[in-house]
Amino acid sequence: MSRISDTIALLGALVIEGLVALGRFMLFLVNAGIYVFTPPYKPRLTIRQIRIIGADSLFLVVLIAAFTGMVLGLQGYVTLSKFGSESALGTVVSLTLVRELGPVLAALMVTARAGSAMAAEIGSMQVTEQIDALTVMAINPVQYLVSPRLLAGVISFPLLTTIFDVVGILGGYVIGVGLMHGPSAAYFNGIQDNLVAHDIVSGLYKALVFGLVITWVCCYKGYHAARMAVGISRATTEAVVLSSVLVLVWDYLLTSILL
């Protein structure tokens, strides 16, 4: 009898613990969101974060986009030529990139580069009492550290995704047309005829949500890093893993809503 009630108590405690953690996670976002719109505004801090999240990730995003586009061009050409429909290559490459691969791959790359750095930086500030120092100086640490990153993420991700899409489409062209000698005019005509505004907008919606989710998760994990030797590394790992998983989960949800 007591074993059963113990098990129930344990289950209840786990559920409550989970709900409390989820609540804290949500409140963190609400708090940071409110401070985006609360003076004093610090555009300087936001611009610096846009540089770190956006501009500094540009080379990596261009590199990954070029190879993604190239491999799509190669695979697409080989597959389509079996059906004699090489002329559809532009449509296939552009729709795949704009609707799906652009937002997701750009988000995963930026998570690996900027998201991990964000979690590690805020985590080390937590562990070495720099966040407490901000509080004691009457500076709200969420407003100073988290809100500018959140805003910068929401601004940077759609821009990076757009660049990813364009570079990827050019990469597909270089391989599909340049290397495999597919029909050149058909590539761009296909894009013009079949890629509609809804495709582009839904891709950018995804990028916007990913930008929010990644900066939220990475800031949260860093902010709550444990004050011990492994605190920072654990926070960074958890931030990257959770961000990546959430990007793919949200991608499915958004696709099913936006389709």
Added chain:
Amino acid sequence: MNPPGSNGSGRNAIEVRDLRKRFEAQQVLNGVNLDCPRKQITTVVGPSGCGKTVLLKHLNLLLRPDAGTILIDGIDVTKLRSRGLDQVREKFGMLFQAGALFDSMSVFDNVAFPLVEKTNLSPQEIAKKVNEKLAAVGLEGMGHKFPSEISGGMQKRAALARALIREPEILMLDEPTTGLDPTRTGSIHALIRHTQQRFGLSAVMVSHDVPQVFEISDRVAFMHDGKIRLYGTVSEVMAADDEVFMRFLAGRATEEAGAAAGGR
């Protein structure tokens, strides 16, 4: 020399009454009473885990107590909400254990930070004040260095300059000499005393550096099991002949002798 009772608030910069705080199963503060007189250094000592750091985190408003009151300049800070708390925070400067300098900024920018963020002073006025404070802690000409490029002792000096930059009335210090060798410990202690007297500060310090820290303390509070067990001037506390306190002093001495022997 007994834990202080209630008396007039005019004399004291900080008064703590019956402060209690529990973390899950552990009662960390179990009815703390403490007075920090104006323009004096009050030092809280005690074995690790006795709750002295938690006490300081209540005084600098990072933690909220479960029960009890804290009067800072006569204001009960346990009743305040965010804006009121920020107003009280303007009254004090805090030196953190490891300095807590922002490692993304130079020493100069670290010291200037509170002025840049919280005042409307011109860059020239800020530079003048920062250089004054850097000189006061013996760091003139070091402003361009980053925290990672200077020694632990210098980091504490820079952090002290940052704590002083807005000319606070109250200075709080969390184990200011942790991780320093005895020579540097002495020079940081001398600097703290000198600064406290020069700027007429009320200071409250948590320290494990017994008995060296007694040289610069006006009042000593010995904390044990979440309570202030002894309180008074240094000579009063030493004369109390309290068994637990004596064991604490002896224990520190043995520990240090052991560490020195092990180092050879």
